[in-house]
Amino acid sequence: MEDKLFTSLKLREEEEIVLDAGCGDASVAIYLAGKMKGGRLHAMDVLEGQVSAARKRVTEEMLKKNDEERTEVIVRQGDYHQLPFEDSSLTAIYTIETLVHATDLKRVLGEFYRVLRPGGRVALYEYDHWSGSREAEGMDKVRLYGAISGNEAISGNDRKNGDGQGLGGMLGKVGFVEIQEEDITANVKPLLRFFCYCLYLPYLLVVGLGLEHFFINTVAVVVNYRNPWRYVAVTAVKG
Numbered sequence: 001m002e003d004k005l006f007t008s009l010k011l012r013e014e015e016e017i018v019l020d021a022g023c024g025d026a027s028v029a030i031y032l033a034g035k036m037k038g039g040r041l042h043a044m045d046v047l048e049g050q051v052s053a054a055r056k057r058v059t060e061e062m063l064k065k066n067d068e069e070r071t072e073v074i075v076r077q078g079d080y081h082q083l084p085f086e087d088s089s090l091t092a093i094y095t096i097e098t099l100v101h102a103t104d105l106k107r108v109l110g111e112f113y114r115v116l117r118p119g120g121r122v123a124l125y126e127y128d129h130w131s132g133s134r135e136a137e138g139m140d141k142v143r144l145y146g147a148i149s150g151n152e153a154i155s156g157n158d159r160k161n162g163d164g165q166g167l168g169g170m171l172g173k174v175g176f177v178e179i180q181e182e183d184i185t186a187n188v189k190p191l192l193r194f195f196c197y198c199l200y201l202p203y204l205l206v207v208g209l210g211l212e213h214f215f216i217n218t219v220a221v222v223v224n225y226r227n228p229w230r231y232v233a234v235t236a237v238k239g
Contacts, residue, residue, distance in 0.1 A: 001096070001125065001187075002031045008123045008235050009092045015039040016091045021080045021112070022046075022098025026054035026073070030061045033071040041071055042090075044078045051077045080108050085115040092116075094123040099167075105130070110174045116238040122176065124167055125184075128230040131166035167234045176236035188231040196225040 005028070011018070016039040020029040023043035033041045043058065045051050054075045062070060078084045080095075081104060093112050102108045112122050168181040203222040206215045 002028055004184075004233065005094055005096070005123055005125060006032055006035050008233060009094060009121055011036060011039075011092060017089065018042065019044060019083075019085070019090050019093045019115070021083075021093055021095050021108075022101070023054055023075070024050050024098075026057050026075060028096055029054070029073055030058060033073050036071040039071055041073050042085075043073055043075045044080070044083075046077065046079045048077060051075060080111060083111045083115050087114055088117045090115050090117065091120050092122070093120070094125070096125045097127065099124060099126050100129055105170060106174065109170055109176075113174050113176060113238055118238055120238045122171070122234075122236050122238075124232075124234040126167065126232060126234070127224060128166060128232045130170065167232065168236070171234065171236045175239065177239040178235075178237040180235050182233045183230055184233050185229070185231045192221065192225050195221045 009018070016036060018032070018036070018039070018041045020026070020032075020041065020043045023029050023045045026043045029041055029043035043054055045054065058073045058075055062073065076084070080098075081102070093116060099105065099108065116122070166181065168179045171179050199218050199221050202215070203218050206212060206218055212219050
C-alpha cells in the first residue's frame, strides 16, 4: 500500500514538502521518505504518545542513512483541523485510515486545500464511511467512540440519502479538481479477514462487558468485516 500511495502522490524529482496527517508511529512516513529524493516530510499526529513513538523511530532510522540520501523527516504534534502551516506551503498531503477520527471533515479537507500549493496533490487511503444509503450494524458506536459522531459531512441527510458523494464529493466541495476514487477493497480484504478471525472472540467479550469505548479498534474491525464496506484510494489536485 505504501508503494501505491507513493505512486499516487506523483512526487517529482525536485524538492517536495509532504505532510503525513495522522502519522501514528511514523512507519509509513519513514518508508516514503526512503523513496523520496531529498525534500522534507512532516509527520504529524494529535496524540502525544504517538508523537513520542514516532520521534524515536525516526531518530533510529535516520542514523542509518548518509546525509546525501536523507530526506528530512520532522515529527510534530498537531491537529489536522487547524494545520500549523502557512498557506500554499506544502506540495503533497496524505492520510491512511485517519480521517475517520475527524470531527469536522469539511474543515479538515479545507485545511488541506489551504496549505497546499497550486498543483499540489492529496492522497487519502481510507475505509469509506462517507457514502452509501445503508447504516451498517454497529457503526453507531464506532462513530461515537471514534470521534466522528459530530461530523456533519457524514451524518444527517447526506448519508441517509446515500447520494454517493463520499470523500471525492467532499474534496470537490472545498475546491479540489482532478478527483479520482479507486475502490481497492479486494486488496485490503484478506488482511481485514485475518484481523476479524483473530479479534472475534475478544470482540464478543468487549461488547458483552460494555467496554467498546476502550477497545473501539477491535469493535471497528469486526463491524467493518460483518457489514458491506469499501476501502478507497482518493486522489485530487489543488487547482
